[in-house]
Amino acid sequence: MTQVNRLDGGLIDRSTPLGFTFDGRRYGGFAGDTLASALVANGVRLVGRSFKYHRPRGIISAGSEEPNGLVELRTGARREPNSRVTMTELHDGLVATSQNRFPSLGFDLMAVNDRLSNFLGAGFYYKTFMWPKAFWERVYEPIIRRAAGLGALSGEDDPDVYDRGFRHCDLLVIGAGPAGLSAALTAGRAGAEVILVDEDFRAGGRLLQESFGVGGVSGADWAATVVAELQSLPNVRLMPRSTAIGVFDHGIHAVLERTGDHIAAPDAGKPRQILWRVYARRSLLCAGATERLIGFADNDRPGIMQAGAVRGYVNRFAATPAEHVAVFTNNDDGHRTATDLAAAGVDVAAIIDSRPDAPKSEVAEVFAGAVVSGTGGRLGIGHVDIRLAGGGRKHVQCGALAVSGGWNPNVHLTCHHRGRPAWQDDICAFVPGEGVPPGMAVAGAARGVFSTAGTIGDGQAQAIAQLAEIGITAAADTLPEAEDAPVRITPLWHVPGKKRAWLDQQNDVTVKDVKLAHQENFRAVEHLKRYTTLGMAGDQGRTSNVLGLAIMAELTGKSIAETGTTIYRPPYTPTPIAAFAGRSVGRDFRPTRLTPSHHWAAEQGATFVEAGAWLRAQWFPREGETHWRESVDREVLATRDSVGVCDVSTLGKIDIQGRDAGAFLDLAYSNTFSTLAVGKTRYGLMLREDGMVMDDGTTARLGEMHYVMTTTTANAGSVYRHLEFVRQCLRPDMDVQLISATDSWAQFAVAGPNARRVLQELVDPQHDISNEGFPFMACGAISVCDGVPARLFRISFSGELAYEIAVPARYGDSMIRALMAAGEPWGITPYGTEALGVMRIEKGHVTGNELNGTITARNLGMARMVSAKKDSIGAVLAGREALVAEDGLCLVGLEALDDGQVIAGSHLFDAEGPVDAAHDRGYVTSAAYSPHIGASIGLGFITRGAERHGEVVRALNPLEGRSALVRICSPHFIDPEGERLRG
Amino acid sequence: MASLTPTTALGGTIPFDETIGGNRIREVSDAAMASLAMLKGQGAAFKKAAASRLGELPAPGHAVGHAAGHGGCANHASTIWMGPDQYLVEGIDAATLAATFGASAAITDQSDAWVRFDVTGGDVVAMLERLSGADTRRMQAGSATRTAIHHMHCVIVCRAGGTDFTILGPRSSAASLHHALVAAAASL
């Protein structure tokens, strides 16, 4: 199809034609077009449907504020709903599809809502759909939900990658219009580190859209010259296609750079977008302004546009919205549009200027003091009805209507710290007010300085002032000649009338809705917004808020300043969720920690399990084993019968040194460590200050001034942080130093009757590890395999004769292979976390399942471990009334009767008696099948448990319809006297 | 008796070494590292020992080359500031340090605590910009900072401004850190 509305000139590259489709139809455009300008050039006016009434919608703007021109862009997994055509850079083969219509954009059945609008006014749904009760979810809501939303997600995983980035600068300039370019140039020449961001793909802002020149050349050429100089400065970074979406505390700005949206798809490994965190010592907002429309009857027909946008399409993109264009304005700006249209050879049908003192025009008849009282046309504007100053009426044919209601400075980023804009009467607009983010200044149109000369001068002045605050001196250069017209505007918010006049075109909020909100006492601006949904659409009110509250001000008789505004929040423009996530998604959501024997375990075909940040071997399936239980049972039995080996490197290890190391541990642990002999290990219980158990583990004393603490895998980080708190904040007087040694060591548990025999194969002969020479709970620095430094701890989690042998992590892979080889004669069996879990339950050792943050030492039956002879964290608050209650919870063992199963998460009840919340006696924390005992066993907490060993209780799991009788017993199912440990 | 052979943090026998675009990413697995922390009230003895073995101690946020005859820390044998009274010493084993410092310091071997990647090339800063909030653009030889890379606690040491950096990360997270570096280099 030929580009019927394409004009001569413009900033497009006619040597690079591009093809695209909209709703399946093929169109042509050029490099330098946006999808919007290409659609305009092709005479496409109808691009969408409104949210509620499904009214025909056309493009009204040429910028990121566009509320109507929303399409589904691309196809398949890359489909992007609600994409603004005005921000979509045209690329060859681009595919766009209209939204929220059925069956077609031209004929939309849902448009019946428009006929029912009298019954569908603001908040109608709050007043009905209540009867019959059940109908809301079954009937009404499904209907409402089906109508919800505009575009649709593909439902497929986003195939693109997104990067995050970090940049630092002295001055961040937001917006590369005349003010921003001038500011960046001033700061750049002064040698400051400058970052200049602009959401457009071409720098220049309004200069690209206006016809007037700067310094004797066209605005676009002046911009190009400035850009060239900025690019030559090493201390200046230009970031096109980059939107400052949010201002956060202390000069942190979020900037979204679209690196892959102007092409069909990013290259492999390259990001679609980058979310930059820009640390700016100072920032300068040069975001320009957004033109307002005016409320009048049927002001939402396709073809009705911002007058400035019409200029933009004509001047920058060489595209006119129609052959005959009328202009409706309350300020001088509309006349510029008329002039530029005429200069481009487009017929200006009429200039309707609401001001009685409207200026004359060379290019068209001016109806001074007149207003547009209505429009007509099917799926787009065909004519305007004019109410003349004298009261007469006139009917003018046109294919487009350019409307200017004045300009709103883009103050949004100044409100991101909940700042409130201030009303400025002479320009009839809000300008930055109280609460602008510290470090930010505003220049140019964004603070109501509208003339080109004014913005260029203001940009320079504000840049100099901002840099001065951080001790950088910048010089003022002579400014180029440019237009310097004053703002001449007489406010007109809406043309009174019976028919609906639109304010928020996406959400279908009309003047009538504002009146209804006022009538029902939703008069506070926030109530107005929330009741009518004014300003809750994709543009977040950029095209509608001021109109709406101006009308509310009229109704309440308050001034606009008193009426105030709602809050602008980040992001400035809609931002893909994926961009905030960057690379930390999927498997890379968080880093994965691998054990030193990981690669070996993978070779063995181990099944792995996530244990916090770690990936650990869960079990090692063997040929012919069809169910995980077979593998786990085998691993347990082999360990208890002969010897097993397990990588326990994940346990936290903290090196504690200093003359006060023992005293330090006495404070951190509830039991005593200063008395521990060198070469010995002791179990330690660590409480939070509130008396609950924080962590437990064994701590070894390697020297007079040297301890090594072991923490649980899960708490390694938080325990280290806590110890640093004790060291730095509570006892800075103590001589103690901490360092994490978790990653330094590859540590293996070697457990079972033959554990010593295996180790003797590897431990260098000079070290005596016999039962006498190295008894239970002994520890020491030794060497293995001819002098490799190692640490040996005789501790046992399994309840068997066991050691933990640690070698430098680099030898971990080699060490596990050596252990397997040395243990072969005894059939050494590697075991994973499942078997580890079974054996610790059999032995009654607690883990995270038991230590759930509400458990005291007393609950664990370890009350005596909380020394009363010394100060230790948690000891005092552990003595509170409820925590020492006689009928408190007690850790017990649980054994299923008659082949039943103990299930973790079951609640415990007396065997006879009611089963309801009031009679809940406790719960099961851990459960496993014990191949050793040949029954399902578990650990749990039950009231008065210590006194109830032998009693049978009911373990109830109604969630899964299960119930079992279990016998309470000691948590030590295995070797309660600990003979195996000491063997 | 069996003899043990070391592997690199990434699990290989030869260190990873690849050039992606303008950047070279090289795993360094053979450097001795030890943490050195001054004990309370030992200031004088500690500083004396430090002077004899290390020379000048780095100020916060810095690393200082300690091997005689080489300037700065470009020779990868430097003392890195880690925290108040805490340092990480490259290129000297813990036993030697212990002998030097005696009871004036707490010394712990850290040779196996870290994975170390040296990243060099013209686009290194552009690559680090995608990984860390540290102002690597302004880092000069001898700047060193502990910071986060993709939720991992890392140390970034600048060997030569703009072109030559060392990144230390937790050894157990070597694969994740490596993946992050390679992805960043490839995304430029």
Place this chain on the structure above:
Amino acid sequence: MGLNGGYSGFRILREGLSGNRGWRPAWRDPSPQPAYDFVIVGGGGHGLATAYYLASQFGEASVAVLEKGWIGGGNVGRNTTIIRSNYLLDGNQPFYEFSLKLWEGLEQDFNYNAMVSQRGVYNVYHSDAQRDAYRRRGNAMILHGADAELLDAAQLRAECPFLNFDNARLPVMGALVQRRGGTVRHDAVAWGYARGADRRGVDIIQNCEVTGFRIQNGRCTGVETSRGFIAARKVGCAVAGSSSRVMQAAGMRLPIESHVLQAFVSEGLKPIIPGVITYGGGHFYISQSDKGGLVFGGDIDMYNSYAQRGNLPVVEDVCEGGMTLMPMIGRARMVRMWGGIMDMSMDGSPIIDRTHIDGLYFNGGWCYGGFKATPASGWCFAHLLATDTPHETATAYRMDRFERGYMIDEKGSGAQPNQH
């Protein structure tokens, strides 16, 4: 209440045909009387609900709600609209279940459609230990008379096929589901209670800031406000977010810190998320509004704040979790992020109790769970105010539980508010 003034489909037709001129203000804007029997400080959801139930359930006629700004402007106006009663502990479960039951009959009760939508709340689990903890919780819910289901991976996949079953950092193993949980149009809750209370004679007074309490020999006799002194037989404070600030005027220090919780909404999209989904491997939960916006959130910002705005790290953390759990939302665009101020208590559970000052009552410490609690909180606070005895479902919410050791700590994270 008759048809005249009441809301109904018929009324909408009638008004629609007569130019919608008959709609009256949803609530009056009266000037404050010199004295009331009950003064409720705070015109948020809990304050308005308290006034509504004082009038509707306890027959109290002389009630005023004092709001320093516009009603519904607190957390009822800035939350993620979720209702549920999937609590573990005896001190909490019955209360939240009571609340859920009130939600189920609320709209007919106050004649306002708040769009209570019971589309289910899914808590996804990612490890055996997490499943066991959810099982314990689900069983507690059932034992207290609430509903709960435990889904395995296959069952969850059938209901939420878009979850990242194959490539997530932590495996998606199943979910604890409460079918009766869901969402509610949050603003409508405030307006519905306000309208219902107003129609029962309650004075709702906006732009009236309480600046102090008049306390004479240990008894609170009224409040000083920006519009003068207002006498009251009993004063109830429901100002979660600002509790410490307000109660300081009565010389009280609370086991509460104020923190900011951020929330986010996307552009309107065709329906794609079935219910409320919560990620157990990070900080992320999401639902989809009747307008089509994806409404999601995650963890609090960690630092004390009264600023009603947050910072980037949490935004990124939430989106990382969201993209990891459901990568299909990547190309959905966020249009707004905002922050509300939470009363983070020392055990993550609220306080509804008398104070050491006669005639002064306190309701607060709601953490980020206040919205779902609105009806029960209002009912129980009204019960306490009217009868001076705690409601049976709120007996555990005592001020002195910390000193005596009766914490209600669902997460087990102890006395660190930013961990709850």
Place this chain on the structure above:
Amino acid sequence: MIIDHPLLGPRDSQEFVLLGDASLLNRPDWQAGNAGHAFYEYQYLRDNPAGAHRELWYHEMGDRSWLIVTRDTVTHEVLKVELAADVAAGMASGRRAK
């Protein structure tokens, strides 16, 4: 947010873990007669000011220092940053002086 570390200069707050009110430095005497009540107040009661607030930040992804940050909870402005160890040492010596 940016925390101006006394030793390292401006750092992104994302490198830190926040514990809470700096009053946690004032751990009561475990042997005092009213220790139970004192520890209750220490552990559970907060001023929670709307304004300047002294709070404990831990440089987890940094030098592992605990800092006392004085920050305005309404504006988020950081007014002062100190090393907690210095402050705690000062308090200890203050106690000894008494």
